[in-house]
Amino acid sequence: MLQLFEPYNKDTNAQSGHLIEEIHMLVQGIRLSGFVYVVNGVSNINLLAHNEDGLPPLQIWEMARSVVEDYQEAISVNLLAYQQPNRGWEAPPPGFFKVNVFGASSLDGLGTSGVGVIIHDDSGSVIAALSKALPLQYPAAWTELFAMEQGVLLAQEMTLSKVIFESDAISVIQAISQDLFGSETGHLVQGIQLAKSSFLRCSFRHVKRDCNRAAHELAQLAKNSHASNVWKGVTPPFLVHLIQSGLG
Incomplete structure (x- = not known):
């Protein structure tokens, strides 16, 4: 000493x-x-x-x-x-579902944007996933809100009652949490807020990109392929290794 x-x-x-x-x-x-x-x-x-x-x-x-x-x-x-360990994605509490979303836009402003959504149950199993190409190229802030909107719509379609929505876009979580309707994307925020009433319980959380890898891959697929796909009750084949590695 x-x-x-x-x-x-x-x-x-x-x-x-x-x-x-x-x-x-x-x-x-x-x-x-x-x-x-x-x-x-x-x-x-x-x-x-x-x-x-x-x-x-x-x-x-x-x-x-x-x-x-x-x-x-x-x-x-x-x-x-x-010193928080890098745990990657974590399953939701018992009785809840977790919806991870991601919006991808091209850096050069060309092509189209894409969104990715993946839903897990409390055991970590994938119950639904979406990879959707948007008709145009949108700014990143718009694309991330579109991704959250699609996540909410898919959760409603699956008739989920207790849901945790996660995005690595802090601006999206802040806009929803603070009811920021005044911006040019205000109508998207308002639509998401109105949809909250369809769930028994729901929350919106910001996570690191490492905890949102599967949604990121789904969004990139849509952006690059210009195609849309939906999976229900199965894990998209190209995500199996990622999910099994605990990075879903």
Whole structure:
């Protein structure tokens, strides 16, 4: 362990004063990140050191070292807690269905756009999928909203009651969550909002692209082939490996 304080002097008062100064420097040098108890611990040491009956310097030293060790242990646990593993796609809670959607547009503005939708049950099994080519090339924001619209329509067609809709387009989730009807895509947002009443329970969530791979592949297929396909009760053959790898 790194030595954070200087060795003691022989004079007791000088030792106490020196320790207090070092502890204050320690506090200033540490970004606590919410570990309030560290501040409290150091404050207690400071009060004890100024007490008329003051503690021996060695005991102050041990208390300070204990505080530092507690902090180091706590921050290591905290970092581990916030290091989320890359789990990929996850099945919905029991009784729910999960609808993942994706909209694909060409970067050069040519060709057509495509949307992909895939629906899983709570066991992770695919119950439906859609790969749909749009008649024109649309901006990315429009295409992502079209994808969500198609996801809602497919879920209604499958008569699902408890549904979680996921997209890796944060703008889409924000528009739906905040009822943003004022933009040029407002009519799409409003249509999705109205459709929510057809479900017993539903929610809209943003996910990372790694958790939306299957919908991405379906959208790319539609964009590149200019064709539309629907699968019900089966997994699209070209997605079998992806689904089995837990990246659906």
